[in-house]
Amino acid sequence: MVPPPLVAASRQRRLVSGDRLFRVIAYGAAGLIMLIAVLFLIALVVPALPAITKFGLAFFTSRTWDPVRDQFGALTPIYGTLVTSAIALLIAFPIGLGAALFLAEEARLSLLRGPLSFLIELLAGIPSVVIGLWAFFVLTALMRDKVDPFLNHTLGFLPLFGGTPTGYGFLTAGLVLAIMVLPIMIALSRDVIRAVPRELREASLALGATNAETIWSVILPYARVGITGAVLLSLGRALGETIAVTMVIGNTMQISASLFASGYTLPSVIANEFTEATGNVYLGSLFYLGVVLVLITIAVNVLARLLIWRFSGSGRVAG
């Protein structure tokens, strides 16, 4: 005869061993991801070593990119990457935030909401190479013949809009990036705005505030941190975009005040030059650019995650 406690104990033991198995699998999977990340970083840094040892930190301040003489510096593509991404955010931020407010606040009962949400998802789903093709064949001509001359005519006294427009360059690339980050900007901001507690909204309206006042002084301050996170995630997307930018940036190693001028971005240099880069230092410099790009995007993404996590985690006005 077996006493009941023993049965219970053995069942418990079985449960415990199942628990252990699960734990092993979960830890293993988590460990594997970390291993892949570490191996990836090693695989990126090791080929970059010839360039890292030759140029060191001067790589970040040098404007030279001369494969013939094996002299390389990252300042020009870093500048191009930051400028195009900044243009993209300057355009995408107001439009994206407006659209997000419309979707979250105004369009709750509107017939427009469904089609608009669908279109935004559609925009998010267009592969970047297709956007690049459209930009290369349509947008560049439009910029050269209409938009750039107009800006040059009205704002030409600023060095930003001086020079001869060719249709290719920082402004066109920034515009393409803006189109590509808009869906992220809209979707994330909309979710953040929707997460603002209903009570706050109602309290504001009950105190006699208009809808616009409620949005301006209650909803936006509350969602500020989350919206900043959305902007940073959009920035992360813009920094790394390669093919569409390569097609319209003009691929010229120059730093120019004019937004009509051709330039270069970090991903474009790598994509353009790796196939025929035969020297150790040359190839190493391309890997070094890769390291720089990874560091910038990791920093931006970590910052964005922290902000969004802080917003949704604490559930109160932060910052």
Next chain:
Amino acid sequence: MKRVLLALSVGVAVLLAACGGSTTGNNPATGGSGVPTPPQASLIGTGATFPAPFYDAARFAYNQKFSQATINYNALGSGAGISQLTKKVVDFGASDVPMNAAELTAAGGSDKVVQIASTLGTESLAYNLSGVSNGKLKLTPKTIAGIFLGTIKNWNDPALAADNSGVSLPSQAISVVHRSDGSGTTYIFTDYLSTISTDWKGKVGKGKSVSWPVGQGAKGNEAVATTIKQTPGAIGYVELAYVIQTNMTQASLQNHDGNFVIPSPDGATAAASQFLAISPTQFSIVDAPGKTSAPISGYSWLMLYKDQADKNKGTALVDFLDWLVTDGQQYAVNVHYAKLPSNIVNDDINSLKTVTSGGSTLLNVPAPS
């Protein structure tokens, strides 16, 4: 049933292999004009994108002729071609510029690798000027260097007008378009500029990527061609094949003898035949003398190891390359590359004859005439 099929297919394979082995040599029935029949093998090559259309057409035709030999080619760029050959993960590599001393050392020494010229290309200067039709724009070495150095900025520059009496050149800014990706096309063009202009040689130099004084970059011949077509006032160097295929307007170029020629495959062959001693260290044929020579021409190269570990594969490889530089050249012409001149074909065959496996020569063809 499955087993029978398996046995049958193995039998066929053995038979084919045996055939290949026994009939290597001069077999008019299968090989045509002295082209050896390869043994059964599957070969892999990697490298340059510039000659890829030719290699693709040629390897397909070779497989049609000899179904037992399959040749794969991945157009990943010259860098990949050299590094994958060095790591011995491919049977042959392809590059627009022959391997240099450092690369040969990394591959085990210059005596370990055979490099042969596989095809010949020439470049055009395509432009977008309304009212100036094909071949009407005349460019001299001096004006070409001026445009790409940025000293000639406008189409109505006196230097251009002097060479183009009778053509009305507009007052329009010149937009220079160049390749943004590293490429053999750029190497040949900058080699030309370095040859004709000491200014260019001193300030920029030659390479597959260079630090351009002016202009904007586009990725690949197609994008350069399209950018020129879309940008009024643009000019850029484009491989002849793309100029012909996309009906672009191209300039007449003044060659070494002072004649203005419109680049053509025949012009490239004429230029190449001016240089008898071509080797992997001495391979430039730009600015060639001769009445009809196209000035911006160059070879593309294939590399293989001199000592082949696998005799079967090695034999198939040299047999294929022997065909590629002889009968296979007709496929180069189809895609607007130029035929190799006969002296280079002979050099190639002599080089291929030095390829061995276990000490014995793999290529059995009569000595080139």
